[in-house]
Amino acid sequence: MRAADFYTGIVAEAYGPLRGDVVEAGPYLDFVRAEGEPALELGCGDVGPFLELVAAGIDVEGVDSSADMVRRCREKAAAQGLTATVHHQRMEDLALPRRFRSVYLAGATFNLLPDDATAAAALLSITRHLLPGGAALVPLWSPPPTPAEQIGRVREAVTEQGRQARFHVVGEEYDAAARTRTTHVRYRLDGPDGVQEADRDWVMHWYTDDGFRLLAEGAGLTVERVEVPADDERVVLLRRAGS
Missing domain, CATH: 3.40.50.150 (Vaccinia Virus protein VP39)
Incomplete structure (x- = not known):
């Protein structure tokens, strides 16, 4: 992505x-x-x-x-x-x-x-x-690879719009030969209009x-x-x- x-x-x-x-x-x-x-x-x-x-x-x-x-x-x-x-x-x-x-x-x-x-x-x-x-x-x-203990750990913050934001790593592929790390992450926003979620693949190439x-x-x-x-x-x- x-x-x-x-x-x-x-x-x-x-x-x-x-x-x-x-x-x-x-x-x-x-x-x-x-x-x-x-x-x-x-x-x-x-x-x-x-x-x-x-x-x-x-x-x-x-x-x-x-x-x-x-x-x-x-x-x-x-x-x-x-x-x-x-x-x-x-x-x-x-x-x-x-x-x-x-x-x-x-x-x-x-x-x-x-x-x-x-x-x-x-x-x-x-x-x-x-x-x-x-x-x-x-x-x-x-x-580096994401440490195993960080996978699934939820990070939280409040956005400027006053909505509760959450983020966590779902999983990861680490390809040292291709110099690419693909981290599967999930974002969530909670607000008066309900809950929204989005899954993304965070690709880093070095x-x-x-x-x-x-x-x-x-x-x-x-x-x-x-x-x-x-x-x-x-x-x-x-x-x-x-x-």
Whole structure:
């Protein structure tokens, strides 16, 4: 299941409140200030750094493949009195009228691309949308199997609409050879209008260091720096040639 289909319906409402981690805006704000504007966030959703950068006065646009997430992001921007440009497109098929000094993904968004071919297309899209000499910041994650004790464990939160959201892992396939983890999850929303449930397949695809470098080089990008925040995490700075 692609991200455009995963983050829809009740999942779009429940995802933010149920999310286990928070992506801080600071590193992305620092990146854009260092590399220059305009900037582009891929997979901006309705939570994360994007609106914080808009509020900070950064010339930044957002892209998301989920129509529901794009709508929610625009609504949140309007509620905060912000003017935000958000595009509904897949990053592997990106076709925007503007070119950017900085492109970034927040968190492990790139891992939502289901295979190397889609990743190669997305990297080529990034190259096409970078100005000469521009940079892209791509966090990557190599996910472990979900621990057995977490399967079936229910996570709960209250959405902005006041509905009770629940989430749990139903099962999982972990294919180390294909570098793909498919986690079967169930979302539930309880509210005055009754109970709604949605089953989704959460697909995460990961990369070896050499494999990602080859994909980037094939798209015309150079790996300039790799940070290693943890054994299973990489933050890769890519550069398009030119000045």
